[in-house]
Amino acid sequence: MNRHHILLLAALVAGFGAACSLVLGASDYRIGSTDGGGGGGQDGGADCNNPIGNGGKGCYACEPTSKAQILNSCTGNACEPFDNARVALEGGKLRPLPTAPANDAGVTPTADAGADPPCSAQPNVVYATGSSAVIPFLSRIAATLAGSNPATTVVYQSANSCAGVDAVLDPTTAPMRGTAIRWDPAAPDPSQPSAQIKCSLDAAGTPADLGFSDVFAETCRSLPQGLPTDIRDRFGPVQTMVFVTPRTAVEKSLSGEAAYSIFGFGADSRVEPWTDPNLMFQRTAASGTQAMIAAVIGVPPDRWFGKLNASSTDVRNALLAADSDSATAKRAIGILAADLADQSRDRLRVLAYQDFGQSCGFFPDSSPTALDKANVRDGRYAIWGPLHILLRVNGQGLPIKPLAQNIADYIGGSRPLERTDLFTLYAKSSVVPQCAMHVTRTGDGGDTKRAAPAVSCNCYFDLQATGATSCKKCDSSTECPAEAPKCNKFGVPAVGYCEP
Known part of the structure; x- marks a missing residue:
């Protein structure tokens, strides 16, 4: 098993008991409960229960204070229930996960150092690595900074979320090597690949100043005492991960129980129509997308069944290819970050997700066609988390490299960036400040x-x-x-x- 996921496996196994209790209804919110008076007890009482809300599945009508109440809070937003009678149980519970081949850890960055001009030749360089999900908005911020006076150069190596964590927590043993990119300040659209300029990192390795991760560091590695005191986790915008099918597929929603069975059992999922592992498109064990979804559905990221894909673009392309045949399209399913899924809505379908203990499935947005991320912002859609920007600090809690802190502050929204409307940038990137x-x-x-x-x-x-x-x-x-x-x-x- 990949070392990054030993702790996550233990946490998921422990957390799975809670998930099973939700399957059996032992949560702190139950539709139709009559315990206590209005506002009393865990459920808030019968006065808080609306049995016909949320598409007739029932909802919690009072101010929610627990996760279960938030998931089931009343709304006029569209919801699509998933019938969990389609999911095979054993003794009224989800089946224990089978043994699956260990998946690889992810993509190792190229090591062809020397082929391009040295990154260190640029002014005021900040070295960063990690998730590929940051590139749509980091590119614009980096291009603006490169064109400022004085210039700051962001040198980035796209790898995976756990690589971003490792690079900052272990700068001497996990340095950046090989080829990285910076952004052309004169490019008309910095988000396009044509705006990227390759450069070579030092052959001996370059310590990262910033590590970007879609998931908490504790998801990637064992940190029983939390992050070391010399590491700061600066939250950036909230990202959303989604289950996706080809556009012509007929399914509209997926439950946590079904997702557990599909990606945890593969051909033995017993959840029609998703029974072909060759049409289950996953990422890799160190992918932030996969790690975040894994934490929600209870299947460790290195125990997924399905076809491995090195990048989200590869997953998208595989789903698009599956849409060429209707019989194949209805059986295909994959995972993506919301930005790439939103860009492909004309050809891909984002499924509503119904979490364990949730009465109806919700889209990230208020409807299948909206882009407001309303259900993420209110907590009804369960698969989300903040971008994590990791950097090193000294004994006084001050950043070792102030320029790195500046970039974390730009992305986090606490420092304004010249000529840049961060909120427009985030809205176009399908993330939420x-x-x-x-x-x-x-x-x-x-x-x-x-x-x-x-x-x-x-x-x-x-x-x-x-x-x-x-x-x-x-x-x-x-x-x-x-x-x-x-x-x-x-x-x-x-x-x-x-x-x-």
Whole structure:
């Protein structure tokens, strides 16, 4: 088993007991419960239960305080239930996972150092590595910084999330080697491959200043005491992972129980129509996409059945190829980050996901055609997590390399970037800034809690993501109503909207 996932396996095995209890209904929220009065008991009482809400599946009508209540909170958003009677059980529980061949750890970056100009020749270099999911927005930030005076050069090596964790926690044993990229400040669209300029890293290895991961460091490796005190985890925007099928497939939703059976058993999934491992398109064990989904569905990332793919693009292309035949299309399924799935909605179908103990499946967005990530922001869609930006700090908690901290602050939204509207950039990249989230969590697939940002950007993010907002525009807080008394300003140039 890959060393990165020994702890995750233990955590998932432990957590699976909780998942099974949800299958059996032993959660802290039950549709139709009559325990306690209104607002009393774990369920909030019968007054909190709406038996006809959420597409007739029932919902929790009071202010949610637990993960189960958040998952089942009432909404007018579209939901698609998955019938768990389709999932094979043993003794009323999900089957124990079989032994599966250990999957590989991921993609090792190329080591053809010397073929391109040295990265170190650029001014004020910040070296970074990890998840490929950051490239759509990191590219624009890096290009802007490269064109600033003085310039800062971001040199990036796309690998996988756990490589990003290792590079910062073990800089001497897991340095960056081989070929990396930087971005042309004169490129009209930095997100295009043509804007990338290759450069060679030092043959002896270059320590990473920043590590980018889609998942918590504890998902990648054993950290019983948490992160070392000289490592800081700076949260960036929230990312969403999804199950995807070809567009012509007929299925609209998937449950946690079904996903567990499909990717945990392969040909023996017993969940029609997904019984062919050659049409189950996974990533690799160190992929952040796979690790995040694994933490939610209870199948360790190195015990998945299905065809391995080195990149998300490969998964997308495999699903598109499967759509050439209707019989094949209906049996194909894969996993992607939401940005790539959203870009391909004309040819791919994002499935609603129904978590363990959830009465109905929800899309990341308020509907299959929306782009607002409303159910991610409210916690009804379960497969999400913040981008993790890891960097080293000294004994006083100050960054060892201030330029690296600056980049983490740009991405996290606490430092404005010249000529760049971060919210527009994030909306186009299908990620959600922290200030537009209404929930938080402290571990992948872990407990979800309601949370309010110190300064909300809900209105402005809605405007950028959907083109509209119902919020009142304002120049100062004196113009705002009592229910939304704060005039919060964002954007370039800054625009104000009344927020709670």
